[in-house]
Amino acid sequence: MCLLNVTGPLSGGIAHITQIVKMDYAEHTETDDAALMLRVRADNDRDAFAVLVTRHQKMLLNFFARSGVQYDSEDLVQQTFLRLYRYRDRYVVTAKFTTFLFLLARQVWIDELRRRKRNERLKEGLAAEPHPGFSEPPSASAGEFGDVDLARALMQLPEGLRQVVELGVYQDLPYAEVAEILKIPIGTVKSRMFNALAKLRAFLEKA
Numbered sequence: 001m002c003l004l005n006v007t008g009p010l011s012g013g014i015a016h017i018t019q020i021v022k023m024d025y026a027e028h029t030e031t032d033d034a035a036l037m038l039r040v041r042a043d044n045d046r047d048a049f050a051v052l053v054t055r056h057q058k059m060l061l062n063f064f065a066r067s068g069v070q071y072d073s074e075d076l077v078q079q080t081f082l083r084l085y086r087y088r089d090r091y092v093v094t095a096k097f098t099t100f101l102f103l104l105a106r107q108v109w110i111d112e113l114r115r116r117k118r119n120e121r122l123k124e125g126l127a128a129e130p131h132p133g134f135s136e137p138p139s140a141s142a143g144e145f146g147d148v149d150l151a152r153a154l155m156q157l158p159e160g161l162r163q164v165v166e167l168g169v170y171q172d173l174p175y176a177e178v179a180e181i182l183k184i185p186i187g188t189v190k191s192r193m194f195n196a197l198a199k200l201r202a203f204l205e206k207a
Contacts, residue, residue, distance in 0.1 A: 033097035041088045053081055056098070060105055067109055076112060080105045118170040119150055126201055153203040161196035168193055 036052050039045035064073040083104045167178045179186045
């Protein structure tokens with residue numbers, strides 16, 4: 001029994017993950033990690049991959065827990081194994097398999113920290129005083145806006161406003177650089193940012 005099971009097409013490194021699915025991989029359970037990973041790389045051996053998942057998922061859960069993850073450990077473990085499969089062609093037997101796996105897990109955690117930092121910047125922007133041309137600031141504090149709500153709100157923005165938020169908030173670029181990338185005046189970047197934050201506040205207050 002394993003926490004993750006790879007089913008369906010895996011071309012292009014995209015895997016479909018389902019939970020708690022029994023697999024027949026007994027013939028692989030005594031094989032060492034490196035040999036299993038070589039089978040995954042060479043033959044797209046799903047049973048071999050399932051053994052690696054079963055063998056190391058608890059270790060990764062502990063790794064993320066020790067790193068300070070409180071609620072998303074299982075999601076990060078899934079992301080790590082998805083990345084392991086996606087990067088299977090890069091695996092070479094020059095170090096222990098677990099070293100390769102921990103390198104992937106560490107990068108997943110770094111990416112997650114960056115994502116959280118971007119969301120915090122956006123929340124801080126939403127909680128700040130609005131431009132004089134817009135409505136009064138919402139009574140809700142920035143901390144009350146969840147990541148899911150933010151993601152949904154961003155999808156409601158017109159593309160021009162969403163691009164400004166993506167570059168100016170999530171990528172932390174200065175207005176001048178955003179203007180250069182989008183080929184619009186700096187003043188337009190500023191007005192779009194104010195409009196975007198106002199629309200996001202309005203959406204989140206209604207949610």
